[in-house]
Amino acid sequence: MLTIEIFLPLLTGLIVLALPRSRPTAIRWTALGGAFLTLLIAIVLWIGFDPGGAALQWRLTVPWIPSIGASYDVAVNGISLSLIALTALLATLVMVYVLPERKQVKEHAFLFLLMEMGLFGLFAAQDLLLFYLFFEIALVPMYFIIGIWGHERRLYAAIKFFIYTRVGSLAMLLAFLALYLGMAPHTFSLPAIIAAQPLADQPLTAGLVLLGLLVGFGVKLPMVPLHNWLPDAHVEAPTEGSVMLAGVQLKMGAYGLVALMLPLLPQTTRKYGWVLLIIALISIIYGALAALAQGDLKRMVAYTSVNHMGYVLLGVAVAALTTDVGIRQLALNGATLQMISHGLLTGGLFFMVGILQSATGTRQMARFGGLLGRIPVYSGLFALLVFGSLGLPGLSGFVAEFQVFGATLSLSPWAAALALLGVIITTGLFLRVLITVLMGEAPADMPAVIDLNRRQLTALVPLAVASLVIGIAPGLILPVIDAATRLLFQGG
Amino acid sequence: MNEFLLLSIPVWPLLAALTILLWARKWSGVGYVAVAGSALSLLGLLPLLGQQLQIQSVWMQTGPFTLTVGLQLDALSQFMALLVTAISLLVSLYAVAYMAEEEGQPRFFASLSFFIASMLALVLSDSFLLLFAAWEGVGLASFLLIGFWYRQDDARHAALEAFLLTRLGDLGLLLGWLGALLLMRTTDIATFLDAVSTGAIAGGVLTILALLFFAGAVGKSAQLPLTAWLPAAMAGPTPVSALIHSATMVAAGVYLLLRLFPLFAAAPAALNVVFWVSGLTAVFAALLATVQTDLKRILAWSTVSQLGEMFLALGVGGPLAAAFHLAAHASFKSTLFVTAGAIDHKAGSRDLRKLGGLARRMPLTALVFGVAALALAGFPPFSGFWSEDAILAKLALRGPGAALLLILLIFLAGIYISRAGVAIFARWPDMPAPEAKDPGPLMMGTMLVLGLLAAGVGWLLAGRIEGLLPFGEEPGISLIWRGAAVTASLAGLAFGSWRVHTRGPVPALGAFPQHLERWLLAGTAAPGRAAFAMAAVLEQVEQALDRLTQRMGQAVFAAAGVSERMEVGLDQETQALARETMALASATDRVELRGFSDIMDNFARLFNQVGGRLQPFQSGKLYLYTLGIFIWVAAISVLGILAWR
DSSP: OHHHHHHHHHHHHHHHHHSOTTOHHHHHHHHHHHHHHHHHHHHHHHHHOOTTSOSSEEEEEEEEEGGGTEEEEEEEOHHHHHHHHHHHHHHHHHHHHTTTOOSSHHHHHHHHHHHHHHHHHHHHBOBHHHHHHHHHHHHHHHHHHHHHHOOTTHHHHHHHHHHHHHHHHHHHHHHHHHHHHHSSSOOOBHHHHHHHOTTTTOHHHHHHHHHHHHHHHHHHTTOTTSOTHHHHHHHHSOHHHHHHIIIIIHHHHHHIIIIIIHHHSHHHHHHTHHHHHHHHHHHHHHHHHHHHTOOBHHHHHHHHHHHHHHHHHHHHHHHHHOOOHHHHHHHHHHHHHHHHHHHHHHHHHHHHHHHHHHHHSOOBGGGOOOHHHHOHHHHHHHHHHHHHHTTOTTSHHHHHHHHHHHHHHHHOHHHHHHHHHHHHHHHHHHHHHIIIIISSOOOTTOOOOOOOOHHHHHHHHHHHHHHHHHHHOGGGTHHHHHHHHHHHTOOO | OHHHHHHHHHHHHHHHHHHHHHTOTTOTTHHHHHHHHHHHHHHHHGGGTTOOEEEEEEEEEETTEEEEEEEEEOHHHHHHHHHHHHHHHHHHHHHHHHTTTOSOHHHHHHHHHHHHHHHHHHHHBOBHHHHHHHHHHHHHHHHHHHTSSTTSHHHHHHHHHHHHHHHHHHHHHHHHHHHHHHHHSBOBHHHHHHHHHTTOSOHHHHHHHHHHHHHHHHHHTTOTTSOTHHHHGGGSOHHHHHIIIIISGGGHHHHHHHHTHHHHHTOHHHHHHHHHHHHHHHHHHHHHHTTOOBHHHHHHHHHHHHHHHHHHHHHTTOHHHHHHHHHHHHHHHHHHHHHHHHHHHHHSOOBGGGOOOHHHHSHHHHHHHHHHHHHHTTOTTSHHHHHHHHHHHHHHHHOHHHHHHHHHHHHHHHHHHHHHHHHHHSOOTTOOOOOOOOOOHHHHHHHHHHHHHHHHHHHHHTTTHHHHSSSOOOOOOOHHHHHHHHHHHHHHHHHHHHHHHHHOSSOBTBSHHHHHHHHHHHHHHHHHHHHHHHHHHHHHHHHHHHHHHHHHHHHHHHHHHHHHHHHHHHHHHHHHHHHHHHHHHHHHHHHIIIIIHHHHHHHHHHHHHHHHHHHHHHHHHHHHHHHHHHHHHHHHHHHHHHHHO
16 A cells, blocks of 8 residues: 555556646646545554554555665654654645646656655655665756746756755765664665664764765755755745645654654753754754845745754754653654644744745835725635644644643753753744735735636645644544654663 | 532533534524523532532553643632633523624533633633633633624734733643642642642742743733733623623732732732732723723723732732632623623714713613723722732732722722723713614523612622631732722722713823823834744745755765766776676686696686675675665656656
8 A cells, every 4th residue: 555655646647647747737736636636545543543552653665775784664653754744645645736837847757756656755765875865856857846836046946956955965875874784684674773772882983874874964954054055946946846845854854863863862962962963053043133134035934944943953863862762752752743744834934925026027025005895705715724834823833832832941941941942033024914915915016816717726725724623633633643752762 | 420510510511512503503592502501510519509519530650740630619619610610601591692693603602611611620720730721721711702803804913912912821821730740740739739838849949930820820811911912802702801801810820829829828929929910901992992082992991900909909919809709800891891781782883072962862772881891990888899909908018009009009999990980971062972872681581680789799709808818818808999989980080980971981081091002003013023023033044955955965966976977987998898808708718728727627617706705794784885886876767757757
């Protein structure tokens, strides 16, 4: 079932390639159908997942390159399952959103489906080489999406994205190879390496491997100072690209930190945990302040991603540093939920800004005002997503953040206070957007705006509803995540 | 059944809000949906009075932490819930009349109902988690309602300021309850308070937790230094000021301390902080109230000052007096606000300098205002007299200085409220005389009922409140202090009236409090400015990083250029090599032809053997080769496509 989920997008992509170029509508609906099927399968996987059962479920292992100990080994734990569900949801909504887009439809649909396959694969992979392969498959389409369908400075943004992620991937690959060589017999199997802890008595190598993983995942997360690709990539990417980039691709890094780095190198991560903590706090405050300086809405949302993913890193750092198993679970539950919540809320916000841009041709905050009176439905949804992003109880962001803050508080009240400083700054900047864009008088030269149509609502409402449901009844999703953090990180 | 009734209390207004948003947007009487919501809450509450009830369920289990949510009905929560539902019902009715001509009524009444629901959940909550969620919920409702006239600059900026400043305090509350969660592994408030009273938690920890909770109260109740938002919040519609920014939401801070009073009682150092912060705030705000010319701003600063009096009572360990004054203040301050709204509507202004002589034109309004003003000034037998009497008794136990502080506050309250009242209703030199009349029956009716409450709540509760709330006995008060308080009230009222009667509505005590206000506003804005300055610096850093990446990009292109040249060079060499090979081959061919084929066969066999030995090694690296090729193909195709476009 899991393997079907992973390769279904590829199959759909191949069908799309076989369709005649002259029938763009058929191509769009085929791609949407394929994505929707993956969503249904994700739901089946979710229902079939037993939170009380083994850590890894839906497992399938097939020898791939036995001579080097690499195999096709896929399975899900609670963390990867929720991310797969998020990916399937966002991919479907993206396909709904792009239905009327007509620029090189075939390539567009194929690249998105290819990326979806890569994302499914990397969240499910239990083999480091397979993980790397899917990691690349998920990334490569993004270069093209930015470079071909992007806005004015797309070339620059694509090359920048390319350079940063390439450096990150190479660092990650080197770290994987070091782990591979440390195993006897050599193997890329993730559970085997976690069980064996090959580098436990080689602090120098372990430190370097940690550095490699941190750079590799840190670029994707992104953490300061490896974040500079993100604003450009987001701003220049087409709306659907930004949604996938922020919604799921940033989680490649976050997932790597939680599900790979922490269990692979627990002692080493604890040793350098304070470095992670400092980087996390810097990312949180830096991202918030940098977002405050922006007049471009899309750029601003992009920087708030640095802030929000900083909470994930904070959760990871606390989980590494704490000796209390319960606190570690609290931190990682919060970090994982933050990934999901950020995917829903920031994905939604990128849709929102994209809709505004495609209707008016501008993203400058100062060009807008008083939207509440003109497009009330748009304004209401926008406000909902914004309040979710600033962590209002009742929406998913709060459920994630208070767990991270609680875990941080147990470690150091000062770190918690600094993290909350980031919350205050994001509150201020999000409210500023609300009172500038939705409230006030419309500037005399404001472009005409129209309220959401049915297609846009279809793309947006599920995100808002999902965020509300998680915010009001987190008990629906948390047991699955809780099972993973309980089983993966039992050791002290 | 009773559990169901308890649950329905906060749910009715929430249903009202949803009904308005989802179905009733087009109804003309949309305000009555909100009225029905709070009326049903009150009806659900009445049969439960005097009972002890609790409903609780697990909201979420994360690791070893159990997060519960639930409602509890005990003496304190029913006292608060009764107050909230009664005033909500009256003010909603008033708002139906007040907002009749406004656009955007569905938004207004939905927000108002959402506020009432959140406020009821706040006072009924039995877990920190639900309390915090409701706490943030009332903050959101306050933001929406202050910003109701969203096109106006002052309204939208006030909305931002209110949400941001109260949220700053909220984060203290968040840290406080997270600390309690870490200690107890549950969010149940009673469990925490039990642990406090059994001494299971160290004293230092208690003090820190108490101060964190107090930070939340400081934000919500607009105490120093998070004060500036409350006067600014007067940009919202007047029913909002009456309900939220005087009677209920701002009192949530006091309620929080009442609910957690066992914690504060066990942390005397924290109580001392409460005492000094609130004492300073109360005097500061009362002074500022004497210079305002906008009636609503006078009332707003007065609210800050009166909330300070409640915290003063808490600071000397008098929760009963604080709860008493909370109820009394809620009644007379909401009355003052609804009369302010009536004046604004009927006379077209609430600026003291543009009003005057309205007593003859709006006699009923003047009567209601007069009663509530005397209650605020602590004049017997109206509400404020009784509750301030209770506070004074507690303060006198601490020492004459503390008692004199309250006497001063009573004197100042007399001055600012009589200044307002005389400037609006009586005659003074060079007075403009706007046309006005008493409002219609619905508005006037609610004003009269509120006025009755303002007059009678103190008398009703005096001597009985000990039986209602479990905070122990109230100390008696010496006749000397009581006499001093009445004298101060009279003196203040007389002084304020005389000033306006002879000089008009100039600042009653000179202009120096205006400097205080300017400092406060500058101090409040400073962190925001600092954040923007930091953000501007970071923007420079970002651009520097950007340039660095561009350099890296250029370097990559330069390297690509070099490798391109190398490729060309290699190409030439390869061609040369190929030519030489060909030459060699033809030479070999010639040798072969001469019959060295045997030797060549042996060579071939040798190669085969070596190759066979190399094979596993090669296939081991094969994957890495393909991987490398994959990477470079990706890279080159990206660059190719980019160059091509």
